[in-house]
Amino acid sequence: MNSLRARLIAGVVGLVTVIWLGVTLAAWLETRHETEEILDAHLAQAAALLTAFVGHEADELDEHLPTNRYLHKVTFQVWDGGRKLLVHSANAPDHRLSASDHGFSDASFDGDRWRVFSQWSDDGRYLVQVGETFDVRDDISRELAGHLLAPLAVALPLLALGLALLIGRGLRPLSTLADDIGRRDANRLDQVDTARAPSELKPVLDRLNQLFARLSRSIELERRFTADTAHELRTPLAAMRTHAQVAQGATSVDEREAAISHVIEATDRATHLLEQLLTLARLDAPAASQSFVACDLRQIARTVLAAAAPAALLKQIEVELVEGPSVAVPGDPTLLGVLLRNLIDNAVRYSPPKVGVGVTAGLTAAGEPFVAVSDQGPGIPPAERSRVLDRFHRIAGSGASGSGLGLSIVARIAELHGARLELDSSPDGKGLGARVVFSSRGSTVKDRPSQPPRAGR
Known part of the structure; x- marks a missing residue:
């Protein structure tokens, strides 16, 4: 992924997703725990109410129960002396809901897992057991998780869209800089304006301006060097031509020999100049000091x-x-x-x-x-x-x-x-x-x- 915008969007959305899921998990665990305590409290309260009715109209309790979609997932029993089943709900088994006769316990029967609360009446004669399937608790947990995660499916696309717009606007100076540099010709090495640039972009622009300054100096030196070289070579070359013409038109041996001697001197001078120029070119190369x-x-x-x-x-x-x-x-x-x-x-x-x-x-x-x-x-x-x-x-x-x-x-x-x-x-x-x-x-x-x-x- 080479796009800076894509990296930022993916990074922020990924981080938000991880944090959201972590917070959601923590909230779900805490809420599930609180829900189980509330449901346990309801079981204990229901058992206390049944215990209060025992001895009065205990055999008619099942006739006063309300109709509810969760009724088949809740059951109760009243035992006389803990051995004789006195009254029970329609979905209760013939045996005790739980072997435990005091407090909370977990039990399994008819293929379901049940949460059971057991309590004796004040006179110690009747044992009341109230149970609730764990399916109720699982349904509540799943529904709670769905409510917590559902906003994430809507929020993440909106977040990604908002980030794309904001990051695109934030990166607009980069596009402006790229357009400005792209419009420059090879000879334009003036400084890039940093007055209105974002603070994060200024170090890059400062380095870029330093590079432009070095390139400008280097090009100027190359131009001066080329002009000076042409000027310096013109002198010995002109001297060689002049003395060669003198030698060509000489009427005596001495005059010809003198002209040829001057040609050789001018040639030596040009050779020396070229050798020095080649030496300077080698010294200006980047690898000139790598073999010490x-x-x-x-x-x-x-x-x-x-x-x-x-x-x-x-x-x-x-x-x-x-x-x-x-x-x-x-x-x-x-x-x-x-x-x-x-x-x-x-x-x-x-x-x-x-x-x-x-x-x-x-x-x-x-x-x-x-x-x-x-x-x-x-x-x-x-x-x-x-x-x-x-x-x-x-x-x-x-x-x-x-x-x-x-x-x-x-x-x-x-x-x-x-x-x-x-x-x-x-x-x-x-x-x-x-x-x-x-x-x-x-x-x-x-x-x-x-x-x-x-x-x-």
Whole structure:
């Protein structure tokens, strides 16, 4: 049963039925008990009246009995000395109604069960017994049960109809909401009005509005990302076309070689941009942080430094892994490698020739694991440090080509690992110091330092 209305109606009607039947049963049992006591009292009263007549006109008692449809279900006997049947009703047997000669008792004869009351006269000579069949009591019980249950057959359909109307009216805001959402096109993500919504529906609408807000932000980011990507790709593609045309029209070998060299540089720039874009796309996927294992930050740094050595050698830059403890954090080793590669690539790219770039892994004063890269480049002004995390943002006048995505990638990977990216000046006051600080939860530290590898020069 998937209908909320049907569930509510069935639940309420079922509950009312159970309660009604329970109350009816309790009332029937109590009323049956009271009825039996009243009928027993009538038997005792009848026996007392017969006892009062005994000795006067006892042999004429049956002539004064009224005619009644229940008369054949009531009987009496008067015994002289308890042995000689003096007088009795027409339907009474020849033997005593009950072996008991005092008070109430149950007996069976002629195929019926009887309730019998026995009483002696004041002088102790006459025994009076008055009996009534249990059929009378059963008939009264059945009639009482019918009167109690009959309203249920009428009330339940009326209750179900009333509930259907009331619940339908109560659920009307849901239908209105469904119609409102159904009329929206794919680009309409404005908030649903909750001012007139029932209080029970407001939590759902609040969550729905939060979802709309997240979708709106996500779509806006996708639009900006697409526009920025198109703009960034246009530049290297235009450069490649221009230099290719120059090479095509070159009149000398040197001019052609220079143009082809520019084409290769533009191709490398476009390739780097596409690689960064693919990395961002993977990081934005929902499953980007589901395969965390223990990762040795120093070991990852060694691997990345080995890959960065050729680029550092071209600029005669010495890249050094500073001596320190071996720190392991829970994470994705591939993503952490991408994080360090981007930090080291930026450091090498923006540093002047013949300087040093330092890579450090260790613990902060608060005991948090970190990995840091410092360079001797132009650095980033404090006012720009928050903006450089935006995608495609580059500092004007930096003098180096780049995609403007490196620090965005680093910040996203840090976020996936529950870490934070801190940008500051290098320890020597020159260049940029970029530090990624991880949570101490799940991290391990080994005090044995390893020999730092060097690259470049």
